[in-house]
Amino acid sequence: MNNFTYTSATDTRSALKLLSESPDRNAVRFLAGGTNLVDLMREGIEQPQSIVDITRLPLAEVQELPDGGVRIGAMVRNSHLAAHAMIRGKYPLLAQAILMGASAQLRNMATTGGNLMQRTRCYYFYDRAAACNKRVPGSGCDAVEGFNRIHAILGTSPQCIATHPSDMCVALAALDASVNILGPSGERRVAFVDFHRLPGNTPEVDTNLLPGELITSIDLPPSSSGLHSAYRKVRDRASYAFALVSVAAALRVQDGVIRDVRLALGGVAHKPWRASLAEQSLMGRAATRENFAEAAAVELGPAIARRDNAFKVELAKRTIALVLSELATDDGGVR
Numbered sequence: 001m002n003n004f005t006y007t008s009a010t011d012t013r014s015a016l017k018l019l020s021e022s023p024d025r026n027a028v029r030f031l032a033g034g035t036n037l038v039d040l041m042r043e044g045i046e047q048p049q050s051i052v053d054i055t056r057l058p059l060a061e062v063q064e065l066p067d068g069g070v071r072i073g074a075m076v077r078n079s080h081l082a083a084h085a086m087i088r089g090k091y092p093l094l095a096q097a098i099l100m101g102a103s104a105q106l107r108n109m110a111t112t113g114g115n116l117m118q119r120t121r122c123y124y125f126y127d128r129a130a131a132c133n134k135r136v137p138g139s140g141c142d143a144v145e146g147f148n149r150i151h152a153i154l155g156t157s158p159q160c161i162a163t164h165p166s167d168m169c170v171a172l173a174a175l176d177a178s179v180n181i182l183g184p185s186g187e188r189r190v191a192f193v194d195f196h197r198l199p200g201n202t203p204e205v206d207t208n209l210l211p212g213e214l215i216t217s218i219d220l221p222p223s224s225s226g227l228h229s230a231y232r233k234v235r236d237r238a239s240y241a242f243a244l245v246s247v248a249a250a251l252r253v254q255d256g257v258i259r260d261v262r263l264a265l266g267g268v269a270h271k272p273w274r275a276s277l278a279e280q281s282l283m284g285r286a287a288t289r290e291n292f293a294e295a296a297a298v299e300l301g302p303a304i305a306r307r308d309n310a311f312k313v314e315l316a317k318r319t320i321a322l323v324l325s326e327l328a329t330d331d332g333g334v335r
Contacts, residue, residue: 001041008053012182012214018052019212020184026211030054032075033109035102036118043126045119045135059113059216062086068222071180074113074215078168079104081112091220093229093248094171100233101167103240113215116169116179116195119206120162120270121242123147133159134203141203149308150244153316154269156304160203163267164196165242170266171231173274174248175224183213192218196271203270227252227260228330232323234267234315243267245316251327253287261324268303268316275299278320287328289321296320 009015015030022028027049029037040046059073062084070086081087082098102110124130124142131140143151143161151161169192177192196207209215227250235241246266252259261282263275278299285291296317303313 002047004048005050010056015054022050032111032114035106035110070220072112072218074217076112078107078110090225093231096231097167097171115166121165122162137204148306151309152269153303153305153312154273155198157199160199164271169272170246170264171248173272174262174264176221178219180217181213182216193274199270228327230323245319247319247323249323253328256286258282258285258287289325292321292324
């Protein structure tokens with residue numbers, strides 16, 4: 001671990017000021033729970049010149065908005081969020097996803113904003129002896145021809161096939177969340193599905209957060225409240241493990257016809273993957289197992305399988321169809 005300066009901010013203004021005073025904003029990192037950043041620093045992957053501690057920022061509340069939506073402060077701990085009565089009542093999908101991510105100890109430390117900023121768990125990203133365009137741009141991607149069982153099948157590029165590790169973020173993508181950001185130019189809001197990036201030619205850039213900006217909160221819309229939903233995580237073991245494939249789904253069926261469907265996937269892409277092709281395929285159609293399987297096949301049609309992860313294509317299809325069928329059965333729709 002390299003030497004770095006450490007300062008603590010007490011409010012968002014002082015946090016941004018400390019960041020702006022650095023000659024290189026890209027060399028500064030905000031420290032919240034530290035569950036991912038500290039690991040990366042210990043392994044020499046992240047080597048910031050300065051750390052700004054934001055644990056004292058007043059961003060740790062869950063509030064109901066005037067329109068019926070909910071605002072989640074960036075410093076809300078994952079364990080607190082999963083147990084919050086408003087979240088469990090209005091957005092149970094989010095609570096389910098959080099409880100399937102990490103261990104209880106990590107959830108007690110991890111924050112909402114930090115969860116969005118965590119980086120991939122690709123073996124080659126963590127191995128400084130390996131070629132990794134995400135860690136060292138232009139060095140290559142050893143995962144493409146290496147052991148790629150956990151890697152992405154959707155939205156990949158020749159430069160990177162890493163996956164995003166978060167469970168919480170998959171639920172937020174399905175719930176049409178938005179991210180509130182504060183920076184030198186003021187406040188702005190980004191749709192959650194646009195916050196994270198696909199690798200393209202710049203896999204080292206994980207998000208569309210600009211230098212000098214800070215996540216302040218996440219908003220959940222009232223339109224996603226109360227939907228019949230479920231989070232399914234397929235992994236190698238039931239204890240603390242990252243998803244091979246995960247599905248966040250919400251469904252509303254009326255008279256046997258799909259009137260609303262939200263679907264997002266984890267473990268399959270560089271970012272939480274909103275399954276828009278499957279959603280479009282299902283809207284207004286009968287809630288049948290055949291239609292769910294067909295929609296899943298449409299979504300996975302563009303998948304690019306590698307030597308070790310080809311199983312993910314069929315696994316994702318079956319998991320999507322199963323979760324939607326179970327939701328529709330509970331909603332009185334499937335046959």
